[in-house]
Amino acid sequence: MQEYAPKIFYTYIPSNSGVKKAIKQGRVLIDGVIAKTATWVKPDQIIELIDDPNKQPKVYKFNLEVIFEDDHIAVINKPAGITVSGNKFKTIANALSYNLKKSQQLDALTIPTPVHRLDNQTSGILLVAKTKTAQIELGKQFKNQTIKKQYSAIVIGKIIKTETIDLPIDNKPSITNFEVVKSFHSLKYDILSLIKAFPKTGRTHQIRIHMASINRPILGDKLYGNPETIHKGKGLFLCASKIIFEHPKTSLQTTIKINLPQKFTSIITREERRWNNYNS
Template sequence: MVENLEIKPKVFEYDFEVIYEDEHIAAINKPAGITVSGNKFKTVFNALPYNLKKSKAPDALYKPTPLHRLDNQTSGILLVAKTKTAQIELGKQFSNHTIQKKYCTIVIGKVHASQLINTPIENKLAETNFEIIKVEKSLKYNYLTCLKVFPKTGRTHQIRIHLASIGHPILGDKLYGNSKTLYKGKGLFLCASEISFLHPKTFKTIHLKIETPTKFISFLNREKRRWNTYNV
């Protein structure tokens, strides 16, 4: 007689910073360079059981499941469902665009005014707001602008496409920029820095925020120092 053996999930032993966790949901700080899910073994999805406690709720999912996408090269807050209720309720909030996400990014050039970009993507409605945080002079790029970005919709590569469409591609964007926009070895300068939503069980507002990545600050400071050194 063949015994029924419990099939254990694939677990990728990779450490994440866990920003928030309870029985129903969790949020992690995803590093750049790792894919959220897919056919590969080394994904966020396969690393979640290594980082999160198993839910004791009656409708606990077999494995914690990411609720949205972040590009491989994008870092920042990723929301995760640990129960079926959370998966359904937060899925509705994403569909209804009631979850508010904010990103921090550095783009090439001097952006002159905060604005709304609503150019359709693949014939679908797409809206991205942004405001200017800081403009720095740069020897290589002439100017760099740090932005806070508020996407209302969630189309694939939306922020990258929209910013490139107004002539300000994101620093390090290989797909929508060009060879001049790359900064060797530093990846894409885009981070999901804040998220607000209603908890799927208590329906209280949850607001999560992380610090701007060190590489953003150090890069802008470096460019400022180089400009001041060589333009005295």
């Protein structure tokens, strides 16, 4: 049985012992008949794997904005304030099967899987694999740093030029390029700046740490910002706004981008209006 077991089994059962266990549980069928460990598989026979009824996926019925979806991948717009994955029930990972269509590919994942992370308080583009092939191929692209990501952020203080920060994080090389989109006056903060940030490495909290290191913390950052200038009520002003990657099936360069979150445009409009009214 093991000699002929198709590779597709290892999408769901990643070890020989797991395959044997599934056979003993009667969850492997050969042409509709329950297989035994001694069953020989012949060419052109149909092998089926029955889902383990004791391992039903958790489904969090939470509506997500699906930006793009096909049979291999999906891209969602993650809202701020929810964790991508982990031990909690209310996660993006547990909400994906509620929002995405089941892949019809042979190597379809039982549960769609995010291939990278965003901080709980960070919103924006999240790339999801729907097949094992997509999961592996996108994982390689992240490892090889061929996936390009762009973030938008509002930081406290004025930024006048494009810069690169190469401050190590946890003794590991960490590089972030950023450029200013616009700076605007604020009665509370004096000046705020809307920037684009391009992380070249993927350290935890990298953009937040790097911007705080040059005394330009991201607005709403309670962890790395100045406690005296914390913006309360609207969370962290950091959004994953663009991603460029190679589609794992077609190999075509794929670009996904979103508009600035409404809270970004609202605070820019409000702060500029207040400043103008005060100085008129």
